[in-house]
Each structure stands twice: as C-alpha cells, then as structure tokens.
Amino acid sequence: MLRVIIVEDEEPILDLMERLVGRHPMLEVAGAFTSPIEALERYSQLKPDAAFLDIEMPKMGGIELAEKLKAIDEELQVVFTTAYPGYAVDAFRVSAVDYLLKPVTPDDLERVAGRLSKNHSLRAGNREPAEEAVPSVRCFGTFETRGAGGGMVNWPTRKTEELFAYLLAYPNRLVNKWQLSDLLWPDLDEERGLHNVHNTVYRLKKALKAAGFSLELGSTNEGYHLASGAEFSDFGRLREFLGRSAKIDGRNAAEAKKLQLSCRGTLFGGKDYAWSAGIAAEASAQQATLARMLAAWHRGQGDLASAKDVLSLYLGHELLDEEMNAELLRLCAESGDAAAFCRHYESYRRLLEDELGIAPSAAMRELAASMSR
Template identity: 25%
Template sequence: MRVILVDDEALALEHMEHLLVKISGVEIVGKFQNPFRALEASLRERPDVIFLDIDMLEINGIEIAEQIQSSYPEILVVFVTAYDEYAVKAFEINAMDYVIKPVQRTRLAETVRRLKKRVPSQAISSDGSGIICCFQTLQFKRSMWDSEFVDVYWRTSKARELFSFLIQHRGRPVRKDILLDMLWPEVDDKKGYAQLYAAIYQIRRTLSAIQMNITISSLDHSYVLELNEVKLDVDEWQNGMAALTSGSDENVVKHQNLMTLYRGDYLAEEGYLWAESERERLRILWLHYINMMTDHFVSNGKYTEAILLYRRVQVLHPYVDSSYFMLMKLYDLLGDHHSVEQQYKHLRNMLKEEYDMKPKPTIEKWYEKWKSEMNRHKNGDGNNECRSL
C-alpha cells in the first residue's frame, strides 16, 4: 500500500512516519510539510492513500482532498486532525477515515487494516500496449495511468539518444547519413555505419526485453520507427487537450487529468539539442492550456485552483518571472496580502541571484500601485476595488 503523508508540523510528520514504517505492507512514497507540493506529488504519483492534516496554515486540508478526489477519486483519504468536529466534513467528501492527534499506534493500525481491504491488488495491469514517456525524461510504463515505470537497461547512451530521435520522428523515414552526422560526426563512414547498425540492434534487443511492440524498419537509406499499438505520452496529452476546446466545468476535470501527463518539459533531463524546438513548442502549448484553465477558474471565483496551477508552473520553471507575477495577482484576488509580498520577494531574489537583474518595469509598477493601495486601506483611506488579472 503506497502512501503519502502531509502535515505542516515537522514533529507530527515524523511521528506519523515513525508509526507507519512499523506496520507491514505500508510503503511511504512521500512526506510533505508544504501542502501544494503534496498535491502535486499526489496527482503525479497517484498513491493508494494520503494521510492529510486538516488544519494547515497555507490551505485547509479539506480543500486539498477535494482537489485530489476531483481528479482521482480512487485515492483514499485519511484525515489527521486535533479536532473531532472536522469528522463530519471529512466524511462528506468521502474520506476513508480520520484519526485524532496525538496519533495512537493501535488506532492507526486499525485504520491501516481497513485501508488494506479497500486498496486494489498491486499487480501491474497492462492494456497490452504500453506507453513511452518523453515528458521530463525517457521512460516506459505498462499502461497510461500506471504509477510504476519499467526498468530499462540501455547498453550505451548513443542507443538511448538514437531511439529518442526516432521517437520524435515516429512514422517518418530518417536518413541514415543524417543519423551518422548527428551521433558519430568524428568517425569515418565505414566505422560510423557499423556503430549505427550496432545501436539499432541494441535498441531492438532492449524493446524485446521489455515486451514493447515497437518496430524499426530499414528501407532504402533510411529507418522508420512505428509505435504500432504502443502509446506516446506526448501524443496522448496533445490530442486529449486539443479535443477539449473550452475550459468549461464539464471539461475541467479531464483537463486536470491530462495535465498530470506533463511531468516536465519534453526530454528536459536528456538535454538533446535537436529536441529544443519540439521542447519549446510543447512548453508554449502547455502554458496556453494553463492560461485557459486559469481564466476559467478566475471567472468562477476559484482562485485557489488557479494558484495551484501556477505553483506547478513555478516548480517546473523557477527562473521565469511570469509565474511569480501571475501568482502575485492571484493572491491579491484571494486577499492574501502576505503571499503577494512573499512572491515579490522571491522574484527579486531569483532575478538578482540568477541574472543580476531587477523585476520588469511592468511588474514593479503593478507592485508599487498595489503597495500604495494597501497602505491607504490600512490608513482607512482606500476603497475596495474589483480586481482582475
């Protein structure tokens, strides 16, 4: 049973971990004091159970649970709270159980016993196809929503890069001389072709070992890679998002599910220069969908959901100033003045440390105007205004 622990109190988090590691059949796959990081991890890792503190400073645990269960209702929630009065609300959102602080070993063991009856078998399910993951890094899974990755052994880094390049050009012929110039520019043609053939052989052996039915055919002076029934996360994400043409209520959950496929920029950890244009294209598309969903949330007064989206943008792209500015404006809409100040300070520090720069004039102007309005409100001179993004 895979679990995630969330509590903004470090001692409470350590105590819960100490109790759970002594119970057989429990694997802790994450523990967090930051509830927003916990939400991201829960949507990414899809644990069986999340033990969630209710009374946290940044956001109420019940809001986090609602976010998780709107996307993945199969994730079981157990609330950990110092207040018995929260129990009724907990069961309103289909929480599996709740335990009162300080957590007792016998009470927690009983909760785990109940959970094990609800958690499905851990056997890896396969839809007979498998999926290649290219967001963030190259990996394989047995099915789309499987949380486990397949162990893959690449004999050489060249074989891994060659496979990645063929995946990017899937279904299209790629000339062998182009592959030679890209991967073995320093060797003569005879030796280069020998290394190319050896790399293709290694790729086929690797795919066979993990039972992925992907074919690489040689025709004329080219290779063609066919995915056959194997899926690609990039295609699934792109096609799925394009089919949801609006950010309506009926589509928002589907949007959120699909957005979890975007674990990071395309092949970002591989650092292949030839992937940069595709990486940038998909990043722009991702930000477009983020903005579309944010507009929907803001227009419906769901500022917390919009903030969670841009917190994810900030995690993936911590050196881009736009996410800080957007979060400043979203926190302002929420009335969280402290977080506006915090985001501005984080932005100034990031720009100073990374680029030795100051925030853009548009951001400085907005902040100075906001600061002036806050001071007038404190002095009783300001009027409440309707704010917008």
C-alpha cells in the same frame, strides 16, 4: 494514495511543501506541523504512511524526530529535507528513503513519490499483477521506459536509449540515416557512423519487442521511422491533446488537469543530448500553453484559487517564466490574497536578482507597490 505528514519549522516553506505534496496524485497530506513535538503527539491519531521532515528544527531536530516515530512504527517511510548537504550520513542511519535539498522541486517530489509508492506496495503485498501493466514512456521530469510487465527497460547501450528518445521526439516521420549518424556519432567517419546506426536500430528493435511494445520501427534505403501512437508517452499525449483542443471547456477539463500533473519537469529529465535543445523548447512551450489554457478556463469559471494552483504547478519547474509569474500575481491581487502576493513577489524578485541580476518588470513593481499600500 499514501498519507503523508510534513514537519517544517519555517511556515512559508511548510506552505510550499503542503502545496507540492497535496497536488501529487499519489500523495495526501494527513497533517502539516511547524512543531516536531506536536507532530509526535498527533502521529498515532493520523497514522501516516510517510513523513517529510526538516532536519534543522529547534527543540527537536528531524533526525531525532524520525527515530522517535520509527520507534512507534518501524514501517514509516521518512524523507528528510534540508538546506545543508552535511547531514546525509546521519539521515540514512535512520533508513531514510531519500534526502532532499531545499528548495524541493516538483521533479524531486515526483522521484520520491515513486520510491514511496513502490516501497508501500512491496510491504503491503498489493503490487498489481505484472500482466496488467502496459508499455509506457515518461518523458517529462525523467526518461523512463517500462515494458508490458511494468519493469524498467534496460537498454543495451546509452546510444540505444538516445536513439529511442530521438525517434519519440520526431515520430511518424522518416529520419535520414546520415542525419542520425551525424547526430549520435558526430566524431566518426561516414562508414563507421552508418554501421553504428544500423547496429543500434537492431538493438532498439530487440529491446522494444522484448518489452512488449507494439511500436513499428520501419526502414527504407534512406533512413528509419517510428510509427508511434500518442498513448505510449506523456509527451505524445500532450501533443495530441493540444493538436485537437483549441480551448479547454467542461468536456476536456479533467483530461487537461490530468495531463498537467503528468507532464511536469524538463523533457527527458534534462538529459544532455546534443540535439534536444530545440525539441525541449517546443515541449516547454506546450507545457506553458496547457497551463495558460487551463488557468484561463478556471478564471472563466470564477475559480481563481484553482487558476492559481495551475500556475503555481507550472512555475514549480519553469521558475523564470515572466508571463506566468505576472499572471499569478494578478490572480493573487484580484482575489485579495495580499499575503500570497507578497510571498510570491518577493520569491520571484530574489530569483531574478540571483539568477539574472535583474529586477521584476515595471508593471510588476507598480502592482507590488499598490498591494503594499
């Protein structure tokens, strides 16, 4: 786990960043500061591995702070956050790991955490032996396939990767070869389309075998099927969990929490596959079901704080979900956290106005009015 400090002069944004970073399984918040001067003074005591720095701050900007921190510890990894894209050149002058535009999302943090962890392992010389890694596929927030050695699978063509995504989305069922031709090459005639399907299946088999996957990609005269266990992908594990768990209790709560942390973001990282809208909606509904079940379990345990954390984590990538926003506001009201209620309500109200041109529901407005009295 990497120790992280966060420096952001706007307290609501600092609170949000602290929650996002604190929930990530690879990161630990070592310190959070609104003052860059205080962060600099405390640095040697905290000894962080990485720093998330706002660029625009009074008295000392993030780039100047980064230069001073790197002078103390040249191994420090720096990530800049800003509302303005014009600082990129200056940011990378001080060897920033990344440059994030506000508001920072869980998907942004997931990408950055991977970079930070990889850099840290390389510098510390403690990378796990390749033979210990097992083949795996991440489908939420990205589409990333890693082989038995832990390295990324380099697909021979984009269509090979897309075919794999489709077969993962619909595993253990026969997929008609003419359907695949229409989905992947809609502009080609039948003969050329089927030829491409055959060649791409061949490339996919070779790539999976080379990566050490034990998946069976079978074929018949009518089409192809991928025999895939749930353990290979985050999407598969989520489906399998919801298929066997009608509710969350003490026996499966830890598994559910781990699943929610790993299954964040849009399916396939929002790749623009023409066929993926339906399966992405299904995946989003499953993410919502998991969050709803987990929040309900925490509420039943009397742990309203954890229930709020679950909903906040889900809303980090499904900002406009009305039901979940309403439930989070109710939890804030029940716990007497008026400040958190007001912050979230105002953020949601502005989002609805900016994105959809509408106001919160009448029930939400009434609840907000009662909280302001």
